[in-house]
């Protein structure tokens with residue numbers, strides 16, 4: 001008889017395979033013309049020399065950059081340093097290749113900016129845990145504090161700053177693995193984490209995460225891509241038009257820790273149920289906008305947690321004609337409007353104030369201390385799973 005642990009692993013492996021078949025099997029056909037278009041559209045970036053700038057050895061582990069291409073002119077690059085998305089090049093309405101994510105063109109620049117989360121896989125806990133403290137079954141855990149009195153994005157040595165092992169890579173996908181040792185940044189349990197980045201031919205970057213622990217723990221992983229659909233380093237994102245399927249969001253205190261309740265978006269600048277320019281209400285005299293210094297809030301997604309990724313948000317830039325859709329299995333999404341950005345130099349120029357937006361799919365911030373929020377507990381023998389897709393298309397107004 002199969003014991004419970006193996007049953008769970010088996011059940012989750014089957015789910016995993018079904019998920020991969022269902023999500024990754026999308027659209028493989030393309031015409032010769034599209035292939036030619038693809039190679040032209042990536043001209044201008046010398047991927048070989050950029051790749052070389054990521055090849056090094058850190059703490060005995062090799063770092064690299066993986067260049068994923070699809071047959072419709074999209075290029076995504078991933079480095080195993082922090083499992084980061086480094087480039088996401090999509091054609092704009094004139095056919096011009098446009099890199100829509102912020103970041104750097106070399107490993108050295110990421111190492112020089114250890115608290116820049118550009119494109120990184122965030123964990124073990126995305127966003128904040130109050131006072132960096134929580135309890136599981138009466139045992140108190142203290143995390144590294146790196147954001148005032150709170151812990152942010154897994155702490156200073158979080159998953160964004162470690163070298164991941166490369167399990168496999170193809171021309172359009174890469175699978176990475178990292179085992180976070182028991183006690184790393186204060187979190188209990190040896191945590192085995194895998195992530196798959198897969199670029200499909202429907203212009204979508206699929207991200208699939210799985211994690212298992214040998215001790216009861218908390219987990220909340222996300223990706224922290226900073227997007228600008230006019231191209232990175234091309235000004236603020238105020239004219240981007242955003243739509244989010246959320247009737248509620250979680251208001252925060254002055255340290256950006258949720259107060260615990262859900263607030264209705266009706267009649268507030270947080271109502272993005274109909275497409276609205278990000279900058280349209282940014283100066284409204286709203287107490288939560290002032291507390292957050294702008295948008296920096298978790299939206300309670302109407303669909304809740306789901307087994308397969310569902311569409312939760314759309315962003316469109318009238319200037320470039322590029323539209324992005326977000327699909328996820330997660331119950332929440334942090335909409336961060338770049339309020340702390342202050343003129344850092346990036347791949348293509350200066351990253352000014354509100355020069356990007358992030359849509360970080362997640363469980364809610366500080367859930368380990370908020371009993372009314374969906375649980376982030378991972379039991380021994382269970383497999384934690386999550387999937388998010390960022391999908392691109394052109395839209396005419």
Ligand code: BGC
Nearest residue numbers: 117127256296334336340360
């Ligand atoms: C947080 C912001 C933080 C940013 C850092 C977001 O997820 O909510 O407060 O400044 O990440 O990149």
